[in-house]
Amino acid sequence: MTKVPDEWVEELRQRVDIVDVVSEYVPLRRAGRSFVGLCPFHNEKSPSFSVSPDRQLFHCFGCGAGGTVIRFVMDIEGLTFPEAVEKLAHRVDLQLPAGFHRQGETPPQDSRRQQMLDAHQLAAKYYNYILMNTAAGVQALTYLEGRGISRQTIMDFELGAAPDAPDALVRFLRKRGYSPSLIVESGLGVAMGAKVVDRFRNRVMVPIRDAEGRVISFGGRALTADAKPKYLNSPETELFHKSEVLFHFHAARKNVRKSRTAVLFEGYMDVISAWQAGVRHAVATMGTALTEEHARRLKRYADVLVIAYDGDAAGRKATKRALEIAANYGLTVRVALFPDEMDPDEFVRERGAAAFQRQVHNLAVTELEFLLEDLRSEAALDSMAGRTDFLRRALALLAERASPIEQDAELRRLSSEFQVSPEALRQELAMVAKRRPKRNRQSRMAAPEEVHRASVPVQEKDVSASQRILQALLVEPRAYEWLLSRGVDELATVEQTALLARLYHFRSVHQDGSPSAFLDSLEDPLLIRLASSLLMEDPPECSEAVIDDCLRIFKLHRAERKLREAMKELVQAQVDGCDNVTALKHTVEELQETCAALRQQLAGSMVTG
Missing domain, CATH: 3.90.580.10 (Zinc finger, CHC2-type domain)
Structure with a gap:
């Protein structure tokens, strides 16, 4: 924070x-x-x-x-x-405290980094002015308008133009006090012997911003056919690390969070076209494949990721790599397919905004559908050997990735298409499944203790008692010591136990911290939901006696469960004529006495009543 x-x-x-x-x-x-x-x-x-x-x-x-x-x-x-x-x-006109700075931001005393940020902001304004107000920007403006980019979109993205001059930006920045060494270090200039020249010349300029909207680098699209490379990005600098940056994330984040869906493109021109076409939850990787850091950042705001890469072979290959990384971070993946090797930007210009939105939102296929279609595109289906090979590969894919419902649907479709009986396909699938177990995606599987606890029935009164304990710990700092002294480390549900652990940690550091401060410290949506719902209720009576009653409820239900199990064992032992009948009778009697004592202690308590 x-x-x-x-x-x-x-x-x-x-x-x-x-x-x-x-x-x-x-x-x-x-x-x-x-x-x-x-x-x-x-x-x-x-x-x-x-x-x-x-x-x-x-x-x-x-x-x-x-x-x-x-x-x-x-x-x-x-x-x-x-x-x-x-x-x-x-x-509320509250002065920010001395030394305030945002996460990932170097404090103000690091003037060189701040100068680099300021230089980028000035460069963005300079390039935009050149595009919109000078003869040097006419070619770039004509190019953008030819691609259907409106003036409003140009201003939304603060697009610009780099003039075809060796050191126009360098001279502009030097007049404003920026040193040649800083201009080079920022990636805005290049040292050519003793001289510093502009990195970007005769290009459409796209500012690239960090998650907080600050310009940290640029992308430049060449305006002449023979210019190499066609797309040129800023180099890695102290400000810009392409494996971490998602283009336009700062503006798309609100819509991504609201829809819980992000659309991922390969390049910034695709995002610009998508934005203009009404797809406002779109981002792009910056000249690199999707990385784990990208996926981790997207997962904070989205549950679904629609991958909308180019429709050519390279795009399909990049999609398959992205599928693995995104799914490993628990993102549900869909793939938007573009026909005839078109890229998304071309599709928008040729088919229009409505068709583009439909392609991304309604016609995106599942991960399984995409991978099967990719197998089909590479198969030699005009020969018996090719068809057999495709079917075996398809069945292996189904065994590894598909749910039972998906398997049934695909087997029916394959049976109809290739004139093979569903029974034969199911038999083959069963054999393949034995050889190829399903993938174990760590993020999608519950921890062993969660699986174990989920199989144990949870008493409604246990859940209510756990809520009382959590509410006590939220609103009463003294409850921390009360609970620790009683060794309470587990509650009725996994979520309640997780919130208990977070509250223990919070109280150990902030003994008198407010419930609001704790709530703001949470990041897990499930825990936020649980904690805020507890705090919205009228605070119950909080005392050591109330907590002890809550703990007695746990003990009573555990004892009752053990009693039922012991009675079953006793009946079975009597039927089988086993030697341990006497010992089991003694166990049942002890458990009955324990349950009776706990019920007596709980009689008339505020927790149960």
């Missing part, structure tokens, strides 16, 4: 009225002590979105979104925590 004092962030939360902020985005009406409205984070017809002015929290009982005013601004605007904090501080 950001390096600011906890006390300052807490003051910010107290100064900002969450109802005022939310009302700017969502029509609210009062309902008792809270306000309700239609949730802005998912489509609904009946309001399930609630804002509590008393607790300064929001929670949607439909989709689970929830948190403080800082979380709301993050989610609704697609901002990072530091960006949301800064926006709200300006709103």
Whole structure:
């Protein structure tokens, strides 16, 4: 997060009225002590979105979104925590603390890095001015308009033109105090012996921004057919690492978060065309394949990734690589196919915006469909040997990747197409499956302890007791010591246990930290949902006695479960005439006494009553 004092962030939360902020985005009406409205984070017809002015929290009982005013601004605007904090501080005229800087941003005293950022911002404005206001930009402007790029889109992306002069930008920056060495270090210039010249000349210029919208590099598209390379990007610098940057992510993030879907293109011209065609949740990798860092960043905001690469052989090959990385990070993958080896930009220009949106949104195929179609494109289906080889490869793919429903559907289709009985295909699939076990994608599988616990029935009263314990730990700092002294390290469900662990860590560092501060520290959507729902309820009585009652509920249900198992064993032992009948009777009697004692202790308690 950001390096600011906890006390300052807490003051910010107290100064900002969450109802005022939310009302700017969502029509609210009062309902008792809270306000309700239609949730802005998912489509609904009946309001399930609630804002509590008393607790300064929001929670949607439909989709689970929830948190403080800082979380709301993050989610609704697609901002990072530091960006949301800064926006709200300006709103209430709260001075940012000394040394405030955003994640990944070097503090102000690192003037050279800041100068590099400033130089890039100036260069973007310079290139845009050349494009829109000078004769040197006419060729580039004509080119863009010929590709159907509107003036509004040019301004949205701050597109520009690099003049066909050896050192036009270098001279412009030097007049404003930037040294030749910094211009070279920034990637804007190139040292040619003792002279520094422009890196980009006679090109359409596309500013490349980081996640916070700051220009950190450029892409340049050549304006002459013989220029090499056709596309030229800035080199790797302190500001720009192409394996981490997604083009236009700063602007698409809000729409990606809202739709939980991202569309991934290969190049920035595809994204520009997609944006103009109404696809506002599109990003692109910067001259590199999809990386793990790209996938990790997308997963924070999206559940579904639509890969929309070029339709040629190279595009299909890149798609297959991207499929593996995206799926390994838990992203559901779809593939938008473009015909006749067209790239997305060409498709928009030839078929129009409506057809493009349909191709990306409605006609995108599943991972399995794409891979089967790719196998088909490489198969020699005009010969018996080629058809047999294709079927074996297809069955291997089904065995490795397909669900039972997908397997059944594809087997029926293959049976009809190749005139092979479904039974024969199923037999072959079974043999292939024995030799090729399904892939084990770590991110898609539950941890062993989660699988084990999911198989154990959870008592409703255990869940309620766990909620009381979590609420106590949220609102009462003393509950931390109470629970630790009793050795409580597991609750009724996996999510409740995970939230307990996070609360333990938070209380160990921030003994008197507020529930709002804890809520803002969470990143896992499931834990945010659970914590915000607990905080929206009226706080229950919190004392050591209440916690002890909650723990007795756990002990009672465990004892009752053991009693049922012991009684079954006793009956079976009596039927079989086993020697351990007496020992089992003793176990049953002890468990009955334990259950009776716990019920007596719980009689009339506030937790059970």
